[in-house]
Amino acid sequence: MENHKVVVVPCSGIGKSLGTVGRVATYKIIERMKPEKTRTVCLALLTMGDADALKLVRKNPCIAVDGCPAQCSKKNIEASIGKLAHNVVVTDFLRKNRSLKPEGVIELNDQGDKLAEIIAKAVSEKVDEILHEEKCE
Protein backbone atom coordinates (compact mmCIF):
# COMPACT_ATOMS: atom_id res chain seq x y z
CA MET A 1 0.00 0.00 0.00
CA GLU A 2 1.19 3.47 -0.83
CA ASN A 3 2.38 5.51 2.16
CA HIS A 4 0.23 8.59 2.35
CA LYS A 5 0.94 11.73 4.29
CA VAL A 6 -1.76 13.85 5.82
CA VAL A 7 -1.81 17.29 4.20
CA VAL A 8 -2.48 19.94 6.85
CA VAL A 9 -3.78 23.07 5.14
CA PRO A 10 -4.04 26.27 7.16
CA CYS A 11 -5.99 29.25 5.88
CA SER A 12 -4.18 32.37 4.68
CA GLY A 13 -5.96 34.61 7.17
CA ILE A 14 -4.18 37.95 7.27
CA GLY A 15 -6.71 40.31 8.83
CA LYS A 16 -6.81 38.90 12.36
CA SER A 17 -4.61 36.87 14.69
CA LEU A 18 -6.86 33.80 14.22
CA GLY A 19 -5.21 32.95 10.90
CA THR A 20 -1.79 33.23 12.52
CA VAL A 21 -2.88 30.83 15.29
CA GLY A 22 -3.92 28.28 12.63
CA ARG A 23 -0.66 28.66 10.73
CA VAL A 24 1.51 28.40 13.87
CA ALA A 25 -0.44 25.27 14.88
CA THR A 26 0.20 23.81 11.43
CA TYR A 27 3.96 24.45 11.63
CA LYS A 28 4.06 22.83 15.09
CA ILE A 29 2.50 19.70 13.56
CA ILE A 30 4.46 19.44 10.32
CA GLU A 31 7.84 20.54 11.70
CA ARG A 32 7.85 19.16 15.25
CA MET A 33 4.98 16.85 16.24
CA LYS A 34 4.43 14.74 13.09
CA PRO A 35 7.13 15.66 10.53
CA GLU A 36 7.22 12.16 9.02
CA LYS A 37 3.48 11.85 8.63
CA THR A 38 2.39 15.29 7.52
CA ARG A 39 3.10 18.10 5.10
CA THR A 40 1.41 21.28 3.96
CA VAL A 41 0.62 23.06 0.72
CA CYS A 42 0.14 26.74 -0.11
CA LEU A 43 -3.61 27.40 -0.02
CA ALA A 44 -3.20 30.02 -2.77
CA LEU A 45 -1.90 27.27 -5.08
CA LEU A 46 -5.13 25.35 -4.52
CA THR A 47 -7.18 28.47 -5.10
CA MET A 48 -5.39 28.85 -8.43
CA GLY A 49 -5.92 25.20 -9.39
CA ASP A 50 -2.21 24.34 -9.63
CA ALA A 51 -1.92 20.80 -11.04
CA ASP A 52 0.60 19.53 -8.46
CA ALA A 53 -1.38 20.97 -5.56
CA LEU A 54 -4.60 19.39 -6.86
CA LYS A 55 -2.91 16.02 -7.23
CA LEU A 56 -1.58 16.25 -3.67
CA VAL A 57 -4.95 16.96 -2.02
CA ARG A 58 -6.78 14.40 -4.15
CA LYS A 59 -4.32 11.62 -3.34
CA ASN A 60 -3.74 12.28 0.36
CA PRO A 61 -6.11 12.82 3.28
CA CYS A 62 -6.35 16.50 4.19
CA ILE A 63 -7.05 18.41 7.38
CA ALA A 64 -8.21 22.02 7.02
CA VAL A 65 -7.12 24.40 9.79
CA ASP A 66 -9.23 27.53 9.47
CA GLY A 67 -8.99 30.71 11.49
CA CYS A 68 -12.55 31.94 11.15
CA PRO A 69 -16.01 30.66 10.16
CA ALA A 70 -15.44 31.73 6.52
CA GLN A 71 -13.48 28.42 6.39
CA CYS A 72 -11.47 29.28 3.30
CA SER A 73 -9.21 26.26 3.65
CA LYS A 74 -12.07 23.75 3.95
CA LYS A 75 -13.98 25.35 1.07
CA ASN A 76 -10.92 25.48 -1.19
CA ILE A 77 -10.11 21.79 -0.50
CA GLU A 78 -13.71 20.86 -1.27
CA ALA A 79 -13.71 22.97 -4.43
CA SER A 80 -10.51 21.17 -5.46
CA ILE A 81 -12.26 17.80 -4.95
CA GLY A 82 -9.62 17.00 -2.32
CA LYS A 83 -9.88 14.23 0.29
CA LEU A 84 -11.07 16.30 3.24
CA ALA A 85 -10.68 13.94 6.22
CA HIS A 86 -11.14 16.47 9.04
CA ASN A 87 -11.37 20.19 9.68
CA VAL A 88 -10.92 22.47 12.67
CA VAL A 89 -11.72 26.15 13.19
CA VAL A 90 -9.65 28.27 15.59
CA THR A 91 -12.74 30.09 16.90
CA ASP A 92 -14.16 26.75 18.17
CA PHE A 93 -11.01 26.18 20.25
CA LEU A 94 -11.12 29.78 21.43
CA ARG A 95 -14.64 29.22 22.82
CA LYS A 96 -13.36 26.24 24.84
CA ASN A 97 -10.31 28.19 26.06
CA ARG A 98 -11.77 31.59 26.88
CA SER A 99 -8.87 32.62 29.12
CA LEU A 100 -6.55 32.67 26.09
CA LYS A 101 -6.56 35.92 24.10
CA PRO A 102 -4.53 35.60 20.90
CA GLU A 103 -3.07 38.84 19.61
CA GLY A 104 -0.72 39.81 16.81
CA VAL A 105 -0.52 38.89 13.14
CA ILE A 106 3.15 39.62 12.49
CA GLU A 107 4.11 37.88 15.73
CA LEU A 108 1.71 35.91 17.86
CA ASN A 109 1.62 36.59 21.62
CA ASP A 110 2.24 33.83 24.20
CA GLN A 111 -1.47 33.17 24.74
CA GLY A 112 -1.96 32.75 21.01
CA ASP A 113 0.97 30.35 20.94
CA LYS A 114 -0.61 28.32 23.76
CA LEU A 115 -3.86 28.12 21.79
CA ALA A 116 -1.88 27.01 18.72
CA GLU A 117 -0.26 24.27 20.84
CA ILE A 118 -3.68 23.00 21.98
CA ILE A 119 -4.93 22.90 18.37
CA ALA A 120 -1.72 21.23 17.17
CA LYS A 121 -2.07 18.44 19.75
CA ALA A 122 -5.71 17.83 18.81
CA VAL A 123 -4.92 17.76 15.09
CA SER A 124 -1.87 15.50 15.64
CA GLU A 125 -4.09 12.91 17.35
CA LYS A 126 -6.42 13.09 14.38
CA VAL A 127 -3.45 12.53 12.00
CA ASP A 128 -2.71 9.21 13.73
CA GLU A 129 -6.38 8.19 13.59
CA ILE A 130 -6.67 9.00 9.89
CA LEU A 131 -3.50 7.12 8.94
CA HIS A 132 -4.51 4.15 11.10
CA GLU A 133 -7.91 4.00 9.39
CA GLU A 134 -6.22 4.17 5.98
CA LYS A 135 -3.96 1.26 6.92
CA CYS A 136 -6.94 -0.85 8.03
CA GLU A 137 -8.88 -0.23 4.83
Place this chain on the structure above:
Amino acid sequence: MTLATGKVGIICCSGEDLAEGTISRVATRLVLEKLRPDQTVTLCLPLFLAGGEDERAFARVFPTIAVDGCSKKCAEAGTKKYSGKPVATILVSEVMKKYPHLKVKSRERLEPQEMELATKVAEEIAKTVDEILCKTAKK
Protein backbone atom coordinates in the same frame (compact mmCIF):
# COMPACT_ATOMS: atom_id res chain seq x y z
CA MET B 1 -18.00 50.31 -10.20
CA THR B 2 -15.50 53.12 -9.56
CA LEU B 3 -12.12 53.02 -7.87
CA ALA B 4 -12.10 54.13 -4.23
CA THR B 5 -9.84 57.13 -3.72
CA GLY B 6 -7.05 57.33 -1.19
CA LYS B 7 -6.72 53.59 -0.53
CA VAL B 8 -4.62 50.92 -2.17
CA GLY B 9 -5.44 47.20 -1.84
CA ILE B 10 -2.68 44.72 -1.08
CA ILE B 11 -3.14 41.00 -1.74
CA CYS B 12 -0.32 38.72 -0.65
CA CYS B 13 0.09 35.06 -1.53
CA SER B 14 0.69 34.04 2.11
CA GLY B 15 2.29 30.86 0.72
CA GLU B 16 2.12 28.59 3.77
CA ASP B 17 4.54 26.01 2.31
CA LEU B 18 7.38 28.45 1.67
CA ALA B 19 9.40 30.82 3.83
CA GLU B 20 8.97 33.43 1.06
CA GLY B 21 5.21 33.20 1.63
CA THR B 22 5.71 34.15 5.25
CA ILE B 23 7.85 37.09 4.11
CA SER B 24 5.02 38.22 1.78
CA ARG B 25 2.50 38.08 4.64
CA VAL B 26 4.68 39.82 7.22
CA ALA B 27 5.73 42.53 4.73
CA THR B 28 2.06 43.17 3.91
CA ARG B 29 1.18 43.49 7.60
CA LEU B 30 4.13 45.85 8.16
CA VAL B 31 2.68 48.15 5.49
CA LEU B 32 -0.86 47.88 6.90
CA GLU B 33 0.16 48.35 10.54
CA LYS B 34 3.18 50.63 10.39
CA LEU B 35 4.21 52.12 7.04
CA ARG B 36 0.90 53.12 5.37
CA PRO B 37 -1.91 52.26 7.82
CA ASP B 38 -4.30 54.93 6.53
CA GLN B 39 -3.73 54.27 2.83
CA THR B 40 -3.93 50.48 2.57
CA VAL B 41 -6.41 47.62 2.94
CA THR B 42 -6.10 43.86 2.46
CA LEU B 43 -8.09 40.69 1.95
CA CYS B 44 -7.23 37.00 2.39
CA LEU B 45 -6.53 35.65 -1.12
CA PRO B 46 -8.52 32.38 -0.72
CA LEU B 47 -11.60 34.46 0.13
CA PHE B 48 -11.86 35.22 -3.60
CA LEU B 49 -13.02 31.62 -3.98
CA ALA B 50 -14.65 31.05 -0.57
CA GLY B 51 -16.30 34.45 -0.26
CA GLY B 52 -18.98 36.27 -2.19
CA GLU B 53 -19.31 39.07 -4.74
CA ASP B 54 -18.22 41.71 -2.18
CA GLU B 55 -14.83 40.01 -1.84
CA ARG B 56 -14.48 39.49 -5.59
CA ALA B 57 -15.12 43.21 -6.17
CA PHE B 58 -11.94 44.08 -4.24
CA ALA B 59 -9.59 44.84 -7.13
CA ARG B 60 -12.32 46.71 -8.97
CA VAL B 61 -12.81 48.97 -5.95
CA PHE B 62 -9.17 49.43 -4.93
CA PRO B 63 -6.11 49.75 -7.16
CA THR B 64 -4.31 46.61 -6.02
CA ILE B 65 -0.73 45.47 -5.49
CA ALA B 66 -0.08 41.71 -5.56
CA VAL B 67 2.73 40.50 -3.29
CA ASP B 68 4.00 37.08 -4.30
CA GLY B 69 6.54 34.80 -2.65
CA CYS B 70 7.57 32.78 -5.69
CA SER B 71 7.46 32.77 -9.47
CA LYS B 72 4.10 30.95 -9.53
CA LYS B 73 2.62 34.38 -8.70
CA CYS B 74 -0.60 33.08 -7.12
CA ALA B 75 -1.57 36.50 -5.73
CA GLU B 76 -1.23 38.20 -9.11
CA ALA B 77 -2.98 35.40 -11.01
CA GLY B 78 -5.70 34.91 -8.37
CA THR B 79 -6.52 38.60 -8.16
CA LYS B 80 -6.69 38.84 -11.96
CA LYS B 81 -8.82 35.68 -12.27
CA TYR B 82 -11.36 36.40 -9.55
CA SER B 83 -11.38 40.16 -9.04
CA GLY B 84 -9.46 42.46 -11.38
CA LYS B 85 -5.98 43.04 -12.79
CA PRO B 86 -3.52 44.23 -10.13
CA VAL B 87 -1.82 47.55 -10.84
CA ALA B 88 1.56 46.20 -9.73
CA THR B 89 3.22 42.99 -8.55
CA ILE B 90 6.06 42.68 -6.08
CA LEU B 91 7.93 39.40 -6.08
CA VAL B 92 9.74 38.47 -2.85
CA SER B 93 12.20 36.23 -4.70
CA GLU B 94 13.19 39.21 -6.91
CA VAL B 95 13.67 41.53 -3.92
CA MET B 96 15.86 38.81 -2.32
CA LYS B 97 18.25 39.00 -5.27
CA LYS B 98 19.08 42.59 -4.27
CA TYR B 99 20.01 41.47 -0.76
CA PRO B 100 21.90 38.18 -1.19
CA HIS B 101 23.29 38.41 2.36
CA LEU B 102 19.75 38.04 3.77
CA LYS B 103 18.90 34.33 3.95
CA VAL B 104 15.39 32.98 4.43
CA LYS B 105 14.68 29.67 6.15
CA SER B 106 11.88 29.85 8.71
CA ARG B 107 8.22 29.61 7.81
CA GLU B 108 6.97 30.07 11.36
CA ARG B 109 8.80 32.81 13.26
CA LEU B 110 11.06 35.20 11.42
CA GLU B 111 14.64 35.55 12.62
CA PRO B 112 16.24 39.04 12.59
CA GLN B 113 17.70 38.55 9.06
CA GLU B 114 14.32 37.42 7.75
CA MET B 115 12.56 40.32 9.45
CA GLU B 116 15.08 42.66 7.78
CA LEU B 117 14.13 41.20 4.40
CA ALA B 118 10.41 41.52 5.20
CA THR B 119 11.06 45.18 6.03
CA LYS B 120 12.82 45.69 2.66
CA VAL B 121 9.83 44.12 0.86
CA ALA B 122 7.46 46.29 2.92
CA GLU B 123 9.39 49.40 1.91
CA GLU B 124 9.01 48.45 -1.77
CA ILE B 125 5.29 47.94 -1.27
CA ALA B 126 4.98 51.32 0.49
CA LYS B 127 6.89 53.04 -2.33
CA THR B 128 4.53 51.47 -4.88
CA VAL B 129 1.52 52.58 -2.79
CA ASP B 130 2.80 56.16 -2.93
CA GLU B 131 3.32 55.99 -6.69
CA ILE B 132 -0.20 54.67 -7.26
CA LEU B 133 -1.78 57.29 -4.99
CA CYS B 134 0.25 60.03 -6.70
CA LYS B 135 -0.99 58.88 -10.14
CA THR B 136 -4.62 58.60 -9.04
CA ALA B 137 -4.46 62.06 -7.42
CA LYS B 138 -3.24 63.58 -10.70
CA LYS B 139 -6.16 62.07 -12.66
